[in-house]
Amino acid sequence: DQQVKQNSPSLSVQEGRISILNCDYTNSMFDYFLWYKKYPAEGPTFLISISSIKDKNEDGRFTVFLNKSAKHLSLHIVPSQPGDSAVYFCAAYNNNDMRFGAGTRLTVKP
Amino acid sequence: EAQVTQNPRYLITVTGKKLTVTCSQNMNHEYMSWYRQDPGLGLRQIYYSMNVEVTDKGDVPEGYKVSRKEKRNFPLILESPSPNQTSLYFCASRQGGAYEQYFGPGTRLTVT
Numbered sequence A: 001d002q003q004v005k006q007n008s009p010s011l012s013v014q015e016g017r018i019s020i021l022n023c024d025y026t027n028s029m030f031d032y033f034l035w036y037k038k039y040p041a042e043g044p045t046f047l048i049s050i051s052s053i054k055d056k057n058e059d060g061r062f063t064v065f066l067n068k069s070a071k072h073l074s075l076h077i078v079p080s081q082p083g084d085s086a087v088y089f090c091a092a093y094n095n096n097d098m099r100f101g102a103g104t105r106l107t108v109k110p
Numbered sequence B: 001e002a003q004v005t006q007n008p009r010y011l012i013t014v015t016g017k018k019l020t021v022t023c024s025q026n027m028n029h030e031y032m033s034w035y036r037q038d039p040g041l042g043l044r045q046i047y048y049s050m051n052v053e054v055t056d057k058g059d060v061p062e063g064y065k066v067s068r069k070e071k072r073n074f075p076l077i078l079e080s081p082s083p084n085q086t087s088l089y090f091c092a093s094r095q096g097g098a099y100e101q102y103f104g105p106g107t108r109l110t111v112t
Helices: none
Strands: A010-014 A019-025 A032-038 A045-051 A056-059 A062-067 A072-077 A086-094 A097-100 A104-109 B004-007 B010-013 B019-025 B031-038 B042-051 B054-057 B076-078 B087-094 B107-111
Touching: A010 A019, A019 A032, A019 A086, A019 A104, A032 A062, A045 A056, A045 A062, A045 A072, A072 A086, A086 B042, A097 B042, B004 B087, B010 B019, B019 B031, B019 B087, B019 B107
Parallel strands: A010 A104, B010 B107
Antiparallel strands: A019 A072, A032 A045, A032 A086, A056 A062, A062 A072, A086 A097, A086 A104, B004 B019, B019 B076, B031 B042, B031 B087, B042 B054, B087 B107
């Protein structure tokens, strides 16, 4: 039962442009959402998060948007840099239960 | 340096040979968990622990055991590994009440 879905396995963008990674969820009880970034041969590292009472959270080049009615969140990276190339996981929390999406591999081309 | 460590990082073993993957964190976190990552499925939780001597099943606990005798350590035990347990395993920890988890570097396990 995939409660958190990242429907795009991969995304390629040009350096300097915007990267938009999407995530959909089915469980309306999720109350906190996170994005993790993973480089090869390393564990995921926390990137940015958002509470369900907000619709936007910004941290430097990274912005997460939450649309609760659509059960959709997105991560915007502006401007994209080659060092952003990694796998990005969306995660959602409900009462100590954390669910991850399958991940989207972002490639930023110089 | 605050970190979660796992050992071994790579392991190739044969069906039925018991193994243990260790996990240790130095952040005094209450909550620890184990995940496996498989292509197309993302990270799925195997077991978690909310504190010493308190453990519970995650989504895919079959074939695994855990123990939490000390706050810093949370080993994952495969009593009789099978090929379908070939995967990339991550240990994670977080402070009670916090959402952000800190992940170890991963253990790539191959069972032949």
